Amino acid sequence: MHCPTTIMIGSAYGEAALRLAAEAGIQAPSMHNIQPWLFGLRDGAVEVRVDPARRLATGRGGWAARIACGAAALNARLALAAAGQHALVALHPDPADRNLVARLMPGRARPATPGEAELHGAIGRRYSNRGPFWPAPVPTAVRAALIEAARLEGAWLDLLVGTTAIAAFSEIAQSADRVLRRDERYQAELAGWTHADTAPDGVPVTAGAPFAEPQDVLPQRLFADRRRTPGHDYEPEPLIGVLGVPGDRPVDQTAAGVAMQKVLLTATAAGLDTSMISQPIEVPAACEMLRRALGRTGQPQIVIRFGYGTPGHPTRRRAVDDVLI
Known part of the structure; x- marks a missing residue:
């Protein structure tokens, strides 16, 4: 897992924030592991977009890509929080831009909460286990x-x-x-x-x-x-x-x-x-x-x-x- 980098606090995200968001975002799950996301900067915000070249033809009208990109946006949010920058997230902020699924805008600077830190630490350990599970009950x-x-x-x-x-x-x-x-x-x-x-x-x-x-x-x-x-x-x-x-x-x-x-x-x-x-x-x-x-x-x-x-x-x-x- 990439070690968090301190982001310079200001009115806009820069390349360091974009890379942190993308490094975490790409570890999200996606159907058949198609990884249908793109990350970019626009007007000082990190954007998560559906990659139209990676949409499943049978993915229920884009549902598979959107749910994956939502998961990537959560990872990106946690990565920015771990770097000391709270993100304000808007989902589908532009009705005219169907591929834009999330915009992460700079919020106030603050340390990550214990919950955010715990979830951020779990990003690199999460994977799909398709094998049999043990009979031990979940508490x-x-x-x-x-x-x-x-x-x-x-x-x-x-x-x-x-x-x-x-x-x-x-x-x-x-x-x-x-x-x-x-x-x-x-x-x-x-x-x-x-x-x-x-x-x-x-x-x-x-x-x-x-x-x-x-x-x-x-x-x-x-x-x-x-x-x-x-x-x-x-x-x-x-x-x-x-x-x-x-x-x-x-x-x-x-x-x-x-x-x-x-x-x-x-x-x-x-x-x-x-x-x-x-x-x-x-x-x-x-x-x-x-x-x-x-x-x-x-x-x-x-x-x-x-x-x-x-x-x-x-x-x-x-x-x-x-x-x-």
């Missing part, structure tokens, strides 16, 4: 912290508890996965983002989940065709969290990305592993079924699996200079 206090992390960013996180809730979610998720498996364009795009371990983007074959088995509760994407070791099944009652926001406009999706990253970093700081489940969000009918099952009036935006697993490492990222504009 109640940690569950409460995850829910509070979402709430503080204007989102909600519903943790599914009990076999009935998990079974109902499993049926929705598996149904959505079957729909996506029949979509040839979707599967071709998925294959196109599955790369060798040395690639700077995409999902390495070795990072994919083991081949799905009939007893699995949750669906797995086919990043790899390796079989799991006998006796290493997935947990029968995984801790599943559904994160949502009040609406489903582009700004809502970006806000969901900010909240998602806050939850993921909170989990990482608490020693948890995480992975994302997007199939029931990508299929509109399944997403509506999930919303109704939860009794929510808002829109589910991502599903997160929490637990304790075998340690891994983050996937590769593009160089900072490749994302600066």
Whole structure:
């Protein structure tokens, strides 16, 4: 992780702030690790933008890129806070510029809060663990912290508890996965983002989940065709969290990305592993079924699996200079 650099306080951010923001931002998660972000300076503010060349054709109208860029914006905000500069963040500030998802403007100088410092320290340790988790339960206090992390960013996180809730979610998720498996364009795009371990983007074959088995509760994407070791099944009652926001406009999706990253970093700081489940969000009918099952009036935006697993490492990222504009 890059060591924080003191930023000269003034009325505008400069190149040092831009690089700090980008170095943290590129470590955010994105669907298939497409890394759909660009970072630049304009009028003294750091801007996070969607890279139109890296939008998924099957990413639900840009949802996948926006939620990823929201997560990158949260990382950038934390990096600036760790450097002693509070950032004022505006999401989608220019209706005429659809690719501009966040503008971080200089706020008052102050030290990072303990919470900001803890989350900033977790950025480099966060990664998606697609393997089986251990049966150890997640403590109640940690569950409460995850829910509070979402709430503080204007989102909600519903943790599914009990076999009935998990079974109902499993049926929705598996149904959505079957729909996506029949979509040839979707599967071709998925294959196109599955790369060798040395690639700077995409999902390495070795990072994919083991081949799905009939007893699995949750669906797995086919990043790899390796079989799991006998006796290493997935947990029968995984801790599943559904994160949502009040609406489903582009700004809502970006806000969901900010909240998602806050939850993921909170989990990482608490020693948890995480992975994302997007199939029931990508299929509109399944997403509506999930919303109704939860009794929510808002829109589910991502599903997160929490637990304790075998340690891994983050996937590769593009160089900072490749994302600066």
